[in-house]
Amino acid sequence: MSDTPLPPAVCVLGMGLIGGSLMRAAAPHVPVFGWSPGRDTRAAAAADGFTVAEGLESALRRATETDALVVLAAPVTALPSLLRAIDETAPATRLTDVAGVKSPVAVEVAALAPRARYIGSHPMTGTEHSGWAAGSAGLFADRTWVTTLDEDSDADLWAPIAGLALTIGSRVVPCEADAHDDAAARISHLPHLMAAALAQVGAMGGPLALSLAAGSFADGTRVAATRPELVRAMCESNAEHLIEAMDEALAQLGVARGSLASSGSLAKITSQGYEARTALARRFDDLEPFTLTGGDLVDQLLSVGAVGGYVTGVSGAGGRLSVEAMYPRDE
Amino acid sequence: MSDTPLPPAVCVLGMGLIGGSLMRAAAPHVPVFGWSPGRDTRAAAAADGFTVAEGLESALRRATETDALVVLAAPVTALPSLLRAIDETAPATRLTDVAGVKSPVAVEVAALAPRARYIGSHPMTGTEHSGWAAGSAGLFADRTWVTTLDEDSDADLWAPIAGLALTIGSRVVPCEADAHDDAAARISHLPHLMAAALAQVGAMGGPLALSLAAGSFADGTRVAATRPELVRAMCESNAEHLIEAMDEALAQLGVARGSLASSGSLAKITSQGYEARTALARRFDDLEPFTLTGGDLVDQLLSVGAVGGYVTGVSGAGGRLSVEAMYPRDE
Structure with a gap:
């Protein structure tokens, strides 16, 4: 996986259980910085050696400068105000989120930050605890990370997000937001x-x-x-x-x-x-390795998710992506 | 618990998971013998050193001779034929069962073996396995053993059954069959x-x-x-x-x-x-030890079960039983 695509940097907005765990998991592989509205949370993350922005605007300016993937890891009720700030300060940013429901977030993104290069995510993980202190780098290992695509999605935008999820140990399931x-x-x-x-x-x-x-x-x-x-x-x-x-x-x-x-x-x-x-x-018993390439990669990715398969590797870039997947033997 | 009442002997009919486990658990404390319709089951139990009757009738004759507690541990579909045999060979035997539904069994007992001295049991335990080989002496430890009573029940008949359940490690919950x-x-x-x-x-x-x-x-x-x-x-x-x-x-x-x-x-x-x-x-948090004595013991036992308590000890006999229970503090 040495040429697995990764985002140039990762900017995590909301440093609770999921956001804080993502910062810890991603940090060995890619530059990571974050911001959270809570002063105590920011102080705790900084004390643990992470780069923390003083304000949302400075976080977003830095995201633009570094072409970072902005990860919305705040409660869904906070997403509209974050999206308005993105549209003002980092309108064309790489963007994903970690919410458990995907179509409503896609609608909000289209309405409030329409220029953002957005692919939805749902890392299916968690514990009964919350907050920065509850996070751990291992939270994504052997779990499913859903990425949402539609027929207009850009596979080159998807690849570094999938690459990040794979790098921190997840299976990646591509599917449409509504199917998720x-x-x-x-x-x-x-x-x-x-x-x-x-x-x-x-x-x-x-x-x-x-x-x-x-x-x-x-x-x-x-x-x-x-x-x-x-x-x-x-x-x-x-x-x-x-x-x-x-x-x-x-x-x-x-x-x-x-x-x-x-x-x-x-x-x-x-x-x-x-x-x-x-x-x-028995759901994963009849899957076998399969390589996806070619121009209709988004269609192929959607079919992997639809039949119960998942992505295990991504390599290449710029229209020459190669994707390793587990796919049902008889499909 | 040295003067905990126990039945003079235990005769287990059906030596599957529950019956076979009960034989193993009871054997250190009381004479135990059993019978099962399956020749292989009888051979396996005998090979493990247990006393096994060759036929149902000889098992029941021996139960009468020893005043044994007959335990119906067969599938519920087999109970009517066992009850008919009991009514013929051991009509006044001490009798209990281990079925998961109690009123229908009580009705069958009243119809088919009306002279039997019956108290229903439901040991709430099990594993996903079945058969003699799956049994273990520890199956009843820290589990609930329900005993069914009604206002006409004889506490002196209940005591050795409760004593057996307690001796093999269970909590005993007395209640009416319909409430169970x-x-x-x-x-x-x-x-x-x-x-x-x-x-x-x-x-x-x-x-x-x-x-x-x-x-x-x-x-x-x-x-x-x-x-x-x-x-x-x-x-x-x-x-x-x-x-x-x-x-x-x-x-x-x-x-x-x-x-x-x-x-x-x-x-x-x-x-x-x-x-x-x-x-x-929180269900057991507010229980505290309580001692039951006196003439209306059956009523008291039923109220222990009804309020979420359970019996932890029985001693004495012959109208002078003493029962230790866990009972809600505020009742």
Whole structure:
């Protein structure tokens, strides 16, 4: 991976768990600097030896001077004001973000910083902690880093972002923003609401039910212990896809309820649920290495993500990119 | 616990994971013998040094001779034929079972072996494996062993069963069979159906959704990998309570779906889910030791279970039982 493309520099705006971890992970490979609105956060990052800008404007000026990749690592509620500042001070910057919902961010970027060279990111990682002190360089190792593309995207703009994610240990999954948001509704946002509903049905059984709860209840409700404001922020911003996923879940449970009441059988939900869960365990089993090259690279990248594959390497530049991917054997 | 009451002997019918583990766990404390319909199972248990009857009838004759506690550890589908044999050969035996649903078993016992001195059990333990070879003496340590009672139950009949469960390391929760089944629907059976529904909604998102799945989806769907016939057996036999729990879950999700669609808010489900899940984590925090004695012991035992407490010790016999329990401080 010695000629893996990397951004000339990385400017991280928001130095919490994800931003702070990204600074630590990227620093050995590329010049890194950051900014955060919190004075204590800036002081803590500086004390740990990182380059920290005094103000947002100076961070963005420096980003322009160094052709840095600006990474929006702030809460989604802070993105509009950051995008306005970018449009004023670093309008044509390389830009990505780390938000868990991608279409709404793309819409905001197009509206507020339309000249920015933007590719969305979603590093699928985290811990239950937050803040600069909670960060670690290893947070991205063996995790999935989604990059969002559409047919108009520039592969040469994507390559250094993918290269950065690969360099810090992630699998890179390219996909369209809307496809990401549909998937996230199913595998991340819906699970939080199912866990919350299950936790409440358990608690409605009173102290006896809670005292008998064991592994299946503990597993099924674990993410309901996430701070409600975090769950709301991610779920409410993906309402359209989440409502569709909730309707599918309601239909599955409703049909099973009807079957149990009328015929006493749960054959369908149990066998189909078993099939689906075992497919999850086998999801990467039939992938094999495949090299992508040529002019329609963005189309090829999108198809890698769509069929459940991922990118493992990028090399070259300037229209002669070569991409290593894991791709289903039978596609 | 030196004067903890124990049954004079233990006769285990069905030597799979639970029955085989119970034989191993009980053997250091009380004479144990068993029987299983499978010749290979009987041979394996005998080869491991356990006393195994050649036939069901000889096992039951020996149980009568030794006043043994007969433990039904066979699949629930095999219980009627075992109960008929008991009524013929050992009609007044001490009897318990280990099934995950308690009211239906109590009804069968009353119908098919009405003279048996029966107290239901549900040791809440297990692994994903089955059969004699999968058993271990440690399977009951630090787990909950439910004992079912009603107002007509004889505390002196309950005591040696509770004593056996305590001796092999379990917490003993006394409760009514119907209360157990309601709790089990909420904290064990519903979680399996929620996991199955969630797994399917994820799989309906195609390979991209599965490739992005991480911790919240893996946790929320874990028990959907249980063999469907096992899930059906336990859920379908508890249909009445399970339908009620499914209706509550459907209502929770349906209300949240309506709120998200109309106002964009998930405030209620996320905050209530968080409260319920954190209550689970705190469930044993406010219990303190308490001693039960006196004539209304069965009533007191039932109230221990109903308020989320559990039994930690039993001593004495013959109307002079003393029971140590953990009980909520403020009740």
